[in-house]
Amino acid sequence: MKEIDKIAFIETKNGQILSTKSKGKTKYYIPGGKREPGETDEETLIREILEELSVKIKKETIEYVGTFIAQSDGAKEGVLVKMTCYRAEYNGILHPSSEIEEIKWLNYKDLDIISEVDKKIFRFLKKIGELE
Template identity: 30%
Template sequence: MRGDQRGLPVVKLTLVVACALVDADNRVLVAQRPEGKALAGLWEFPGGKMEPGERPEETLIRELAEELGITVKEACLAPLTFASHGYETFHLLMPLWVCRRWDGMVQRKEHQALKWVRAGKLRELDMPPADAPLIPPLIDLLGP
């Protein structure tokens, strides 16, 4: 690993944006990561990596259309919290937005499965370690 001017290791920072889609029953959508990808089989919030020149909200709008076939307007995205987690080869920074309004029906396009769960049940799912700090603010917002 390279060092910076002070001799500290340089860590690759990866910015991934995520969205907690909330339905009329106050349930949150989670998606199961597909086979062949890192952390395959784990449950996650929809979203993805930012492309160069993209704003986080633009990334979410693009990713939600690609992954779920829905159209989201930027005004319907509300920032809630973020996670900062060190993996072995990179550091992940993941802001989480909440969205309660979208156009279209949620469809499984890239994931193994989708399911709607109560915020209080998210801890029962096998999720990536970076997602853990996102759960308490969702419980505070939506209730158990």
């Protein structure tokens, strides 16, 4: 089994979660991405969020949320994505950058427009009272 290792940024407010849509894609994804060789989780999170959302993560505020595994969207059966999730404070104003076409705040009723691993994250956040 192949596993795609990704780091994700969890930002919730008012019962919603920050999600992004990449150019040419139809589904929304929690922002983040794959680590570069030798990068730590923190380094990946800081780099990916600066690239995608144009904001600078405050390293000292990074907090682990959880790790979620599911079938990778668009990949052959058995290719899994492992999403290690963190929340953090940041400096700057959220603005789509790089391959990101749109930033959108989603809630639990939006399960039909997100990936399988994001559905697991949404269910977890709903269970702990952060998503409506």
